[in-house]
Amino acid sequence: MASEESTTRERTHRFGGSAAALAGLLALVIVGAIVATLVARTRWWLPPLASVHGREVDRLLFVTFGIISAAFILVHGVLALFVWLYRDRGQARASYWHEHRGLELTYTIVPAIVMAGLTFSAAGLWSRIHSAPPPTAxxxxxxxxxxxxxxxxxxxxxxxxxxxxxxxxxxxxxxxxxxxxxxxxxxxxxxxxxxxxxxxxxxxxxxxxxxxxxxxxxxxxxxxxxxxxxxxxxxxxxxxxxxxxxxxxxxxxxxxxxxxxxxxxxxxxxxxxxxxxxx
Ligand SMILES: [Cu+2]
Structure with missing residues (x-):
């Protein structure tokens, strides 16, 4: 019985290892394809700017990219850390709890504030573009x-x-x-x-x-x-x-x-x- 269990675990470990290698390879291929496309096109970022309000559009874009990049790194960093910290060591039972008021409020209110801030900072620019133009227009x-x-x-x-x-x-x-x-x-x-x-x-x-x-x-x-x-x-x-x-x-x-x-x-x-x- 015990030997059977350990054989299953070994098999699972081997499968986990090859799946991770496959996922890593796939990620490399995708990143490589993106980099190759960007290099081949020579232009890999925004086209040169040719309008007054465009500066503010670009600023909003960079702020948004900054925020979502930070969120991406934080979330995936924590995910990776938890996978490593609580990995299967052979004897632990998985613990599970339901509902955590503080946690739920945090991950609802913080993104809501960030989204509202981004929306309001863009709304001013949007309304200016759609307002009455200067008389010389x-x-x-x-x-x-x-x-x-x-x-x-x-x-x-x-x-x-x-x-x-x-x-x-x-x-x-x-x-x-x-x-x-x-x-x-x-x-x-x-x-x-x-x-x-x-x-x-x-x-x-x-x-x-x-x-x-x-x-x-x-x-x-x-x-x-x-x-x-x-x-x-x-x-x-x-x-x-x-x-x-x-x-x-x-x-x-x-x-x-x-x-x-x-x-x-x-x-x-x-x-x-x-x-x-x-x-
Ligand atoms: Cu069309």
Whole structure:
């Protein structure tokens, strides 16, 4: 009987050893694959920042990473310590207790305070982005559709013309402008989005068909586009250049190809571009 028990224990130990070796190997393969991908891509961190509010977005990201990394190390350190401290020595019986008021209150209240703190520190930034823009802001309407982006500028009158979906025409009227509205006569539409460096811009985001998401990583801007609703937000680009807009909402079979171009340039370059004919 005793020898039988010890044989079982030996077998369990051997199995435990090989399982641990397998888990270690798997962890090595995963970490190796991640490191290799990051090295191969050469860029392994955030893209260069090109907006004013983005600094605060990055700060929030680093604070969040810091907190969850500390929690991860603490929890797994304690877990590993307990596995080692209370390992099977052959004679001990496992002890178990139910409910520990102090412990339960601690691990409920502490994460709740941390989560509330993170949420409140992000809420200020979120509400600023969605507040009224400064009066000098450039206004551009961005319309998402399956599968591309189209920008509209209000023209000399500063007023956008009305939209009438019934007047949509792929070639002649791709943005479905209401031809009867005089405010729309000087509206300028373009497949590219152009912005002015260091000038706040208010984006009025719409969608023609399904949910999309306007995502410009360099600006730290990501906003859902919802059919039937115009969502406004503003930010200030800080560096000239060409940036990529990606759709961050799975919106159909062509979603992967839904990328656009944002060009940030000086006011003179922008004025010249706006006056020139465009696609
Ligand atoms: Cu999309």
């Amino acid at each position: 450039l206004i551009v309407e961005v319309r998402a559709e399956q599968f591309g982006w189209r920008a509209r500028y209000p023209g000399a009158d500063g007023q956008f013309g009305k939209i009438d979906p019934r007047q949509f025409n792929m070639q002649a009227n791709p943005i479905a402008l209401d031809r009867a509205d005089p405010a729309g006569r000087d509206d300028i539409t373009s497949a590219e989005i152009h912005l002015v460096v260091n000038r706040p811009v208010e984006v009025r985001l719409r969608s023609k068909d399904v949910l999309h998401s306007f995502f410009v990583p360099a600006f730290r801007v990501k906003q859902d586009a919802v059919p039937g609703i115009t969502v406004s937000f503003w930010f200030t680009p800080t560096a000239t250049g060409t940036y990529e807009v990606a759709c961050a909402e799975l919106c159909g079979v062509g979603h992967y190809a839904m990328r656009g171009k944002v060009v940030v340039e000086t006011q003179e370059q922008f004025d010249a571009w706006l006056a020139a004919p465009k696609s």
